[in-house]
Amino acid sequence: MIELKDVSKSFTLxxxxxxxxxxxxxxxxxxxxxxxxxxxxxxxxxKSTLMRVIYGNYLAASGQVLVGGLDVARxxxxxxxxxxxxxxxxxxxxxxxxxxxxTLEVVAEPLLAVGCARQxxxxxxxxxxxxxxxxxxxxxxxxxxxxxxxxxxxxxxxxFAHDYPAMLLDEPTxxxxxxxxxxxxSLIEEAKxxxxxxxxxxxxxxxxxxxxxxxxxxSEFTPGMVA
Amino acid sequence: MTPLLxxxxxxxxxxxRIGCSDVSFDLYPGEVMGIVGESGSGKSxxxxxxxxxxxxxxxxVIFDTRADGPADTVTxxxxxxxxxxxxxxxxxxxxxxxxxxxxxxAGGNIGERLMAVGDRHYGTIRDRAIDxxxxxxxxxxxxxxxxxxxxxxxxxxxxxxxxLVTGPxxxxxxxxxxxxxxxxxARLLDLLRGLVRExxxxxxxVTHDLAVVRLLADRLMVMKDGRVVEAGLTxxxxxxxxxxxxxxxxSSVLQV
Numbered sequence: 001m002i003e004l005k006d007v008s009k010s011f012t013l014x015x016x017x018x019x020x021x022x023x024x025x026x027x028x029x030x031x032x033x034x035x036x037x038x039x040x041x042x043x044x045x046x047k048s049t050l051m052r053v054i055y056g057n058y059l060a061a062s063g064q065v066l067v068g069g070l071d072v073a074r075x076x077x078x079x080x081x082x083x084x085x086x087x088x089x090x091x092x093x094x095x096x097x098x099x100x101x102x103t104l105e106v107v108a109e110p111l112l113a114v115g116c117a118r119q120x121x122x123x124x125x126x127x128x129x130x131x132x133x134x135x136x137x138x139x140x141x142x143x144x145x146x147x148x149x150x151x152x153x154x155x156x157x158x159x160f161a162h163d164y165p166a167m168l169l170d171e172p173t174x175x176x177x178x179x180x181x182x183x184x185x186s187l188i189e190e191a192k193x194x195x196x197x198x199x200x201x202x203x204x205x206x207x208x209x210x211x212x213x214x215x216x217x218x219s220e221f222t223p224g225m226v227a
Numbered sequence: 228m229t230p231l232l233x234x235x236x237x238x239x240x241x242x243x244r245i246g247c248s249d250v251s252f253d254l255y256p257g258e259v260m261g262i263v264g265e266s267g268s269g270k271s272x273x274x275x276x277x278x279x280x281x282x283x284x285x286x287x288v289i290f291d292t293r294a295d296g297p298a299d300t301v302t303x304x305x306x307x308x309x310x311x312x313x314x315x316x317x318x319x320x321x322x323x324x325x326x327x328x329x330x331x332x333a334g335g336n337i338g339e340r341l342m343a344v345g346d347r348h349y350g351t352i353r354d355r356a357i358d359x360x361x362x363x364x365x366x367x368x369x370x371x372x373x374x375x376x377x378x379x380x381x382x383x384x385x386x387x388x389x390x391l392v393t394g395p396x397x398x399x400x401x402x403x404x405x406x407x408x409x410x411x412x413a414r415l416l417d418l419l420r421g422l423v424r425e426x427x428x429x430x431x432x433v434t435h436d437l438a439v440v441r442l443l444a445d446r447l448m449v450m451k452d453g454r455v456v457e458a459g460l461t462x463x464x465x466x467x468x469x470x471x472x473x474x475x476x477x478s479s480v481l482q483v
Binding site (some may be wrong): 059 | 255258260280413414416420424441442445448459460463466467469470471474475478
């Protein structure tokens with residue numbers, strides 16, 4: 001479902017003497033439907049960079065990034081937009097929303113975007129928010145004023161609203177209490193059970209051992225640091 | 228899928244100066260494209276060429292019309308182009324007073340566009356005007372007030388209602404949130420995003436505000452000195468800018 005072949009990434013800083021910083025070389029990995037792969041490595045090793053390359057947020061310098069058959073490294077913007085709408089979900093560490101939009105709508109949005117009926121989308125959103133212990137009295141408010149932990153849970157609810165066949169999870173359990181952490185882990189297990197291919201970053205070792213089928217150390221892909 | 232708008236090699240010179248040069252892109256139904264760049268980069272010139280307000284020196288602007296399919300709006304007859312700009316196109320000006328009739332009531336401003344496409348029943352026109360005032364969050368008791376007594380944010384919302392009442396498929400916006408304070412801006416952004424999604428609109432938005440494009444635009448074009456220096460997915464261009472100018476632009480934004 002997700003396959004990287006010899007991907008490299010470098011940043012060129014034109015305004016700082018055109019310094020070229022290579023950050024990734026020869027990155028290859030393969031994730032089958034129903035499988036969860038954990039990215040590991042020290043902070044700064046390039047876990048998030050790799051994830052952003054898969055999402056098309058960072059432009060790969062070379063190699064192929066195949067998600068559901070589409071090469072994200074070469075695709076047209078509208079193909080990537082369609083891929084993100086239908087196929088590839090991304091739970092980032094930060095929630096970015098339009099001010100004033102109620103939480104329930106924020107969570108239902110990915111479902112509405114794929115043409116789900118409004119009431120069904122709102123029902124599913126309500127179900128997810130309830131599972132993640134967001135009090136119902138907050139649902140009609142914009143999440144911009146919520147606490148960090150609440151925003152993160154809203155973000156997770158939004159990320160799991162649509163049943164994406166491929167998902168990227170950037171520290172989904174970070175800073176959650178035991179009960180919510182458990183809920184998130186079961187959401188991940190349910191996603192795997194329905195056949196989603198998942199790439200995740202988990203600093204929480206127990207969580208990683210529970211949901212991930214294999215680990216990839218991204219420092220192997222760091223230029224000049226061949227493992 | 229046929230692109231709604233195909234722009235090919237648009238050029239516009241002001242004497243020896245370049246307004247914009249060699250701009251090409253396709254816009255598909257439902258897509259929102261942002262154009263950013265500093266003042267004088269040619270973004271407004273480009274927008275005016277696309278919307279038929281300026282005649283480009285070279286190039287084509289091919290719009291997928293409802294009746295006849297793709298047609299070049301640059302070489303189209305004036306009446307045909309005017310008809311398009313009243314029906315399938317909309318243009319939201321930076322200054323609401325450029326897009327409104329200040330001496331006509333709010334309801335009249337909305338109704339005028341309906342009458343231009345053949346609506347004649349006063350009751351229907353008034354009902355639709357009131358419906359649209361509601362959608363842009365203007366109280367219906369203000370329907371008979373003139374926009375000259377509205378606040379800047381209300382005028383901008385009225386301009387949007389006037390433009391969208393005929394159900395256009397393509398909206399051009401020139402700095403739609405420029406000059407509004409941030410809370411009004413947020414409200415307008417939320418409104419625009421909702422309308423874009425509900426009506427399946429395509430839009431071309433010119434702005435210098437990167438936060439606005441991040442929230443509204445799927446795709447982004449960066450202009451400098453009349454040329455497109457970088458184009459791509461909005462978040463990719465903003466998070467991993469490739470061109471020196473885009474890097475400068477992104478790194479110059481003040482963090483709040």
